[in-house]
Amino acid sequence: MSGLAFLYRAGRLYAEGVSVERLAEIYGTPLYVYSRREIGARYRALARAMAPVRPLICYSVKANSNLAVLGALREEGAGFDIVSGGELYRVRRAGADPARVVFAxxxxxxxxxxxxxxxxxxxxxxxxxxxxxxxxxxxxxxxxxxxxxxxxxxxxxxxxxxxxxxxxxxxxxxxxxxxxxxxxxxxxxxxxxxxxxxxxxxxxxxxxxxxxxxxxxxxxxxxxxxxxxxxxxxxxxxxxxxxxxxxxxxxxxxxxxxxxxxxxxxxxxxxxxxxEPGRSLVGPAGLLVCRVQYVKDSYRKKFVIADAGMNDLIRPALYEAHHEVWPVRRTARRIRGDLVGPICESGDFIALDRELPAVREGDLLAVMNAGAYGFSMASNYNSRRRPAEVMVDGACHRLIRARESWADLVRGEDAGARHENRRKEQPDHV
Ligand SMILES: Cc1ncc(COP(=O)(O)O)c(C=O)c1O
Structure with missing residues (x-):
């Protein structure tokens, strides 16, 4: 894989200067992790190569529309390619100059x-x-x-x-x-x-x-x-x-x-x-960390069931897309099987019939090249909360989107007057 954002040091996967294991401990899983340096390096490489025509590089917001990602690209000098009023709102919130925005x-x-x-x-x-x-x-x-x-x-x-x-x-x-x-x-x-x-x-x-x-x-x-x-x-x-x-x-x-x-x-x-590049600027700058919940055998097949599924990363289900899966703690041992999520759909998989790191319950896996069309296509299907997102820059890391709460799941919904008082019966911890 290209890029230097994600490398092993002493058998542990790092995002720039921070161990992915540590990020998972602090922010929980599933978790999107992005590398600020990788995003900048990718933007600058394109700008340098195309310098003879001095292009206006309008980053395609749909690939990853987190405000911190947009802000990073604006700092690098990017304009923006948008496809909705919502994306226009986002780029304006990220400080974009509207005179550098095109709307498709x-x-x-x-x-x-x-x-x-x-x-x-x-x-x-x-x-x-x-x-x-x-x-x-x-x-x-x-x-x-x-x-x-x-x-x-x-x-x-x-x-x-x-x-x-x-x-x-x-x-x-x-x-x-x-x-x-x-x-x-x-x-x-x-x-x-x-x-x-x-x-x-x-x-x-x-x-x-x-x-x-x-x-x-x-x-x-x-x-x-x-x-x-x-x-x-x-x-x-x-x-x-x-x-x-x-x-x-x-x-x-x-x-x-x-x-x-x-x-x-x-x-x-x-x-x-x-x-209007999207994927090429942010795809390799992101990974999705998930934690193995169960490993099960069924009909001579092995299933690694993680806490991330098609609601977090829909590309495998939607486009038959391939994402490399790396262990967060390096291991040479391999198993063959499917890496699947918790969603009630047979199409809920991240990797099918693949050589996977030999993992056990509680181990962490990193789904690589997940910075583009990952979180931006995430949904709440099965009433799952969309994951948190973190930006790493050298040895620093910052939560750039909090994990959704259960209350977020029902925001704006109305159960009707008859059910109003039931709210009080909800347990406090939600
Ligand atoms: C009009 C337009 N521009 C740019 C892009 C970004 O494409 P990519 O992320 O493959 O660079 C898209 C993606 O669908 C698009 O529809």
Whole structure:
């Protein structure tokens, strides 16, 4: 695995300068642990590799939206790629400059559009003609101008899991290039709209630079045409999607490999560049610590049952994703089996039919590469409390999100007047 955030010292797993065992003792499990240094190093490596086009790197908030993670990336110089009013609220709380925020997503509501217009974001990534009309109408109502970039679906195959491709013809995202020119013409006629650029995002966990080059080759022609027609057309946003090494034998899409392939095209196209990386900045900077509850044998199969499940990390269940599982106390002994969670679903697993560290009840395991699409996709399914999150920086560690309480689980719910007095019967310790 790339990165130096998580290493063994004297047989114990460390997050930077802090033992993971100690973190589990202090904060409990399941626990997300992030490395501040790794996040910074990853941001800077990308910024350095892409320096010849001086891109605006808009971190994709959906990957991990904790305020401390957003704050760390803002300190490094990042802007933000958001997909909801909630994400806009988060980045503003983290101190982001709205002029460095781009807003994507196929289903923006009027409320979200108004919020973004009032805040003065850089531009909206527009996914359809009706959305352009809605943004125009809201800009008129609020008496401001809205900058837009249509999301164009270049129809390339990024060779990734089918659930995380977004630039193929059958995906719901963006417009096909044949339709795009007409959409731009239509939008340019709308009141209070400024055509700011073009956006594409072809998928996620992409390990080769080739699909980006194919997409850029297609976008180049379109950009040249659009630039001639629209005076304010200045941005080319090429999205995110750079892949990481979830498997030990995988080669991540390194910033310098990515840059070597895309820079010639970006220079030729000559527009201001935006990148929207998510996973590649925070994925390897996080792990999920869980504690083994039981080890059981059934039908000649071994099950290691941990206190983290699909509600904490849904990627294995949702995308058949692979996460390496490391023992927090190093051991050479191995068992073969499934690492599963406590949720009442057969799909509740972290690792299936795998060589796992030989663990016993009470041992700690670390699920690696869990910094992206981990906590941000966590849920309360089975009425489980979402886990705590901790940021490590050198020898320091800080709780950046408290574990939910049982009271958090029912916040905002109303059992109805008939049940009101039952509240008093609840035990104090919840
Ligand atoms: C529009 C857009 N930009 C950026 C990203 C971030 O992708 P990744 O985390 O793979 O870099 C996504 C992910 O879905 C996206 O939809």
């Amino acid at each position: 997503g196929v289903g923006k509501t009027e409320e979200e559009i108004d919020y973004a217009l009032r805040e003065g974001i850089l531009f909206f990534t527009v996914e359809s003609e009706p959305e352009a009309r809605r943004i125009s109408a809201r800009a008129v109502a609020l008496g401001c101008r809205a900058r837009v970039a249509f999301r164009v679906n270049p129809g390339v195959n990024p060779r990734t899991h089918r659930y995380i491709t977004t630039g193929q013809r059958e995906n719901k995202f963006g417009l096909d290039p044949d339709r795009a020119l007409a959409a731009y013409e239509m939008a340019a006629q709308l009141p209070n709209i400024e055509i700011a650029g073009l956006h594409m995002h072809i998928g996620s966990q992409i390990l080769s630079p080739r699909p980006y080059v194919q997409a850029l080759a297609r976008a180049a022609v379109l950009c040249a045409q659009l630039r001639r027609r629209h005076a304010a057309f200045e941005w080319l946003d090429i999205g995110g999607g750079m892949g990481i090494d979830y498997m030990p034998d995988q080669e991540p899409l390194a910033p310098r490999v990515f840059a070597a392939a895309v820079l010639p095209w970006l220079k030729k196209i000559g527009l201001r560049v935006i990148l």
